[in-house]
Amino acid sequence: MSQTTAKRPVNIYMEANPNPHSMKFVANFMLVPEGTSYDFPDAESADKAMLAQQLFKLPYIRRVFFMNNFITVTKEENIDWVEIREEIKNIIIKYLESGNDLIEKPEVQEIYDESDSETVKKIKTILDEYIKPAVEQDGGAITFHSFQDGNVRVLLQGSCSGCPSSTVTLKAGIENLLKRMVPEVEMVEAIDG
Numbered sequence: 001m002s003q004t005t006a007k008r009p010v011n012i013y014m015e016a017n018p019n020p021h022s023m024k025f026v027a028n029f030m031l032v033p034e035g036t037s038y039d040f041p042d043a044e045s046a047d048k049a050m051l052a053q054q055l056f057k058l059p060y061i062r063r064v065f066f067m068n069n070f071i072t073v074t075k076e077e078n079i080d081w082v083e084i085r086e087e088i089k090n091i092i093i094k095y096l097e098s099g100n101d102l103i104e105k106p107e108v109q110e111i112y113d114e115s116d117s118e119t120v121k122k123i124k125t126i127l128d129e130y131i132k133p134a135v136e137q138d139g140g141a142i143t144f145h146s147f148q149d150g151n152v153r154v155l156l157q158g159s160c161s162g163c164p165s166s167t168v169t170l171k172a173g174i175e176n177l178l179k180r181m182v183p184e185v186e187m188v189e190a191i192d193g
Contacts, residue, residue, distance in 0.1 A: 010096040012089050015070075017138040021062070022074045022158070023081055024139035025092050030069050031102055037067040037141040038103055039157035048104040051095045058091075060084060065140070065158035066102055072139035072158040119184045120147050126181055127154070131174055142174070150186030152178060 008029060015024040032038065038049060041063050046052035052064040055073060063074035073088055075081070116124065124144050135142045140158035147153070154174070175188040 010093050012093055012096075014085055014089060015139065017072075017140070019074070019139075021077055022072050022139055023085060023088070024070050024072050025089060026070045027092075027096060028069075031071065031096075032066050032068065034068060037065065037143075037157060039141070040064045049102060050100060050104075051092065051102055054091055054095060055088065058084070058087070061088075063158075067136060067141055067158065070139065074158075117147075119182060120144075122182050123147055123152055123178060123185065126178060130177060145191055147185075150184060152185055152188045153191050154188060156190045 011028040012025050015026055017024055038052075040046040040049060040052045040056075043053065043056035046056060046064065049064075049066070051071075052066070055061050055064050060076040060079045061073060062076055063072075065072040065074075071092060075084060127142060127144055131142055135156075140156060143155040143157065145153040145155050175185075178185040178188055
């Protein structure tokens with residue numbers, strides 16, 4: 001089933017975020033099912049995502065991320081957004097107007113696993129309810145990876161990947177919150193996606 005339809009008007013507005021090399025392109029409708037995200041750190045990873053493939057044809061694109069009603073694009077550091085943002089916006093609008101799916105055969109992403117311990121369930125709930133909304137607002141996503149020996153490992157995607165302020169956010173915000181709400185947590189670290 002297509003997430004977009006050619007019949008609906010496509011409006012895109014752009015939003016800056018804490019990562020100066022990423023820009024959030026927000027649509028006036030949902031692009032992928034609520035709570036799912038698709039991160040493409042390079043062109044090779046975008047084999048099932050035609051829009052991401054089109055964006056990667058631009059020589060200055062480093063990463064593409066789809067979530068909810070937005071697309072976050074990360075550019076090369078040596079180029080200014082003023083020079084490229086309209087071109088990117090126009091590619092996105094044209095693609096969405098075509099009515100084609102963003103993802104060919106999307107995977108269903110489950111938050112909870114029946115085999116999760118009570119501690120892991122608490123960590124996932126806190127990430128989902130308190131942390132994900134703020135990270136999404138900045139054009140990114142955070143995903144639980146693992147919990148072992150007091151260490152929570154998370155995957156940062158979209159604008160959060162490579163963001164200069166993500167380390168501060170991770171330690172000062174996320175780690176402090178998880179330590180306070182889940183006594184078993186001693187440390188939080190990000191892993192590359």
